[in-house]
Amino acid sequence: MDIAQSLPAGTPFGGELERRPRLLVVDDQPVNVQLLYRVFAADHQVFAATEGNKALEIARQQQPDLILLDVVMPELDGFEVCQRLKADQLTRDIPVIFLTANADPESEAHGLDVGAVDFIGKPFNTKVVRARVKTHVTLKRQGDLLRRWVFLDGLTGIANRRHFDERLAVEWARIQRSGAPLSVLLIDVDHFKRFNDSHGHQSGDDCLRRVAAALASGLQRPTDLVARYGGEEFVCLLPDTDGYGAQHMAEQLRQRVHQETQPGVSGAPWPAVTVSIGVGSARLDLMHSADDLLREADLNLYRAKKAGRNAVRAGAAALSA
Structure with a gap:
């Protein structure tokens, strides 16, 4: 069964274990969603969206640790999605890695300018994608810890x-x-x-x-x-x-x-x-x-x-x- 089509957008793949990193995959091609699901399902909680507006909605609701974002999509392209993510206080700290077939220097520079942390060309090597996701999830969680210290109530450990x-x-x-x-x-x-x-x-x-x-x-x-x-x-x-x-x-x-x-x-x-x-x-x-x-x-x-x-x-x- 087609995983990307059989589950509603925003459905978590692989259970609700909060100790696992939360990953949002955004791509208008279901075959790419299926491939990335197989790569990450064992040790990540994976969410999927096939268009930009739904990706923005899921990002706000689910607060993923990282977003793998296609550039070329109908309606909202990946660059516009990334800009909107970075303009929203609830999603601005979520790292974005672009996945795209247009891996030319100009596109890469533009992707980094709008707020992405990395840029991976298609077709991609799954080992490379896993390694880069691991690096940026680790950095994100370290940043989250620092931010929590600022916004933490010292007695109870919840937000202040x-x-x-x-x-x-x-x-x-x-x-x-x-x-x-x-x-x-x-x-x-x-x-x-x-x-x-x-x-x-x-x-x-x-x-x-x-x-x-x-x-x-x-x-x-x-x-x-x-x-x-x-x-x-x-x-x-x-x-x-x-x-x-x-x-x-x-x-x-x-x-x-x-x-x-x-x-x-x-x-x-x-x-x-x-x-x-x-x-x-x-x-x-x-x-x-x-x-x-x-x-x-x-x-x-x-x-x-x-x-x-x-x-x-x-x-x-x-x-x-």
Whole structure:
């Protein structure tokens, strides 16, 4: 069966093991997709696209470690795709290797000018392609590690407020162009001051780390982000998620935190904790900035606390509350 035609664009080849590098192959010829799949499927998670716009969509959603990109394609050619990848904050750090039959010096120079890290001519030697992919994936992961240190919360190991603020600004600008849904969850650990007073600040720090781990493990997509918002508050950014989906995710996270902090699961010498969650969902007809989105989530968080905590609250009425 034709692999490139039998699976929908963006379908991961080879499973969901996140420890494996994620590779996006973009080529309008299915035979080339099949060949590269056979080369990389054993030790990579491979995604495929046969045209430029779909490649941009998959790159944003799946955040691959590297993109193998054909130059000559209908509609958007590889050079234009690469330029758009580099103009988008979510995809600009993904290395791009061009694969093309036009391996002349002028094309190669242009490919490097628009942001590619390498240029391989067709027909290609599979050993050479594997070696170059390995090199650039290693460099990408080293760069990712350095960037994470800058945007990391020192206590919990998840993203910090600075990283969340930057991602929120990017996503808000994107939905203004596309009209896509966007939601945020504001999450507060219930009665945390009482917890610290009863169990001590070291246990409080351990509690925050366990809550952060439960939230991070509960997110479902690479583009979802959980960050420490400040003190005992956390925030989740959910691109391409409407109010219904965000409320469903919030309820799952509320239950997950309570389950994952049970003494029998966590081994902690203190009782399980609960969280209250407020949901905010973008409505461009009423909201003028990302601050309005956060305000809705904050007002819904207040409603969750007022309702007795260990609860999720959502709804557009919060803006006028």
